Amino acid sequence: MNNRKFKYPDTKAYEFVVNRLKERGVNLDDLIDIIYESQIEFEPQLTKERCTEYLQDALHKRELLNNAMVMLELDRLTEKGEVAEPLSSIIVNDAGVFGVDETLALQIANIYGTIGTTNFGYFDRVKKGIIAKYDHDGQHVNTFIDDLLAAIVSAVAGKIAHSYA
Numbered sequence: 001m002n003n004r005k006f007k008y009p010d011t012k013a014y015e016f017v018v019n020r021l022k023e024r025g026v027n028l029d030d031l032i033d034i035i036y037e038s039q040i041e042f043e044p045q046l047t048k049e050r051c052t053e054y055l056q057d058a059l060h061k062r063e064l065l066n067n068a069m070v071m072l073e074l075d076r077l078t079e080k081g082e083v084a085e086p087l088s089s090i091i092v093n094d095a096g097v098f099g100v101d102e103t104l105a106l107q108i109a110n111i112y113g114t115i116g117t118t119n120f121g122y123f124d125r126v127k128k129g130i131i132a133k134y135d136h137d138g139q140h141v142n143t144f145i146d147d148l149l150a151a152i153v154s155a156v157a158g159k160i161a162h163s164y165a
Contacts, residue, residue, distance in 0.1 A: 013065040020072045024145060030130040031055060031149065035156050038128070043164045054156045054163075063111045064155065067104045071144035079141040094143040101144045105151035112158035119154035128153075 018028070035051045058064055077083050078091040090098050102124070109116035124147065127135045131153070134146040 008062065010060070010062070010065075013062070013069060014060055017065055017068045017072065018059065020069075020076075024072070024134075024140075026130060026145075026149065028052075028055060031153055031156075034123075034129045034131070034153050035160070038123075038153070039157055039160050043160060046160065046164075051156070051160075054159050055152070058111065058152060058155050058159060061111050064108050064152065067108050068148055068152075071101070071104055071148045075141045075144045078143070091143045092141055098143075101147045104144070105147035108148070108151035109154035109158070111155050112162055115161050116151075116154045116158040119157045120151055123150040123153050 021028070032048055032051045032055055035055065036046065036048050039051070040046050074083070074091065078088055081088070083091060094101075102120075105124075106117060106120055109120035123131060127146070127150075131146055131149045134142040134149065
C-alpha cells in the first residue's frame with residue numbers, strides 16, 4: 001500500500017510535535033533556557049535569540065520530528081490505556097532495562113553529530129530544568145518525554161558546538 005505520490009507533511013509534523021509538547025506543558029522557552037545556560041560557558045558570545053534559532057532549526061529536521069511523534073504518541077497512548085500488555089506496564093514503570101526511550105532519543109541527539117551522544121548522557125543524568133519535571137512527575141506517563149526533551153537540548157548543544165568550532 002505504498003503511495004508513490006505521498007509528500008512528507010513537514011509542516012504538519014512540526015505542528016504536531018510543537019502542539020503536543022505545548023499540551024504536555026512544555027514551553028520552548030524552557031528548553032532555550034537550558035540550552036543557553038549549559039552553553040554560554042563554552043560560547044560567551046551566544047545569545048538566547050541565537051539559541052531560539054538553533055532550536056527552531058532542529059525542530060524542523062525530519063529525524064527529530066519522526067522520533068518525537070512516536071515518543072509523544074507512545075506516552076499518550078500508554079497513559080490512555082491503549083497500549084497492550086506487557087508493553088504498557090514496561091512503559092508505565094519506565095523499566096530501566098527497556099532502553100527504547102533512550103534509543104529513540106539518541107537518534108535525535110545525534111542529528112548534528114556524535115557529540116550529541118555525550119550531550120545526551122549528560123542531560124539524561126543531570127535532568128536540568130523542565131527535563132527533571134517530567135522525570136519526577138508520578139502523575140503521568142513520561143517515559144519518553146523526559147528523554148525527548150534531553151535529546152532536543154543535546155542536539156541543539158551539538159549544533160552550537162559545530163557552529164562555534
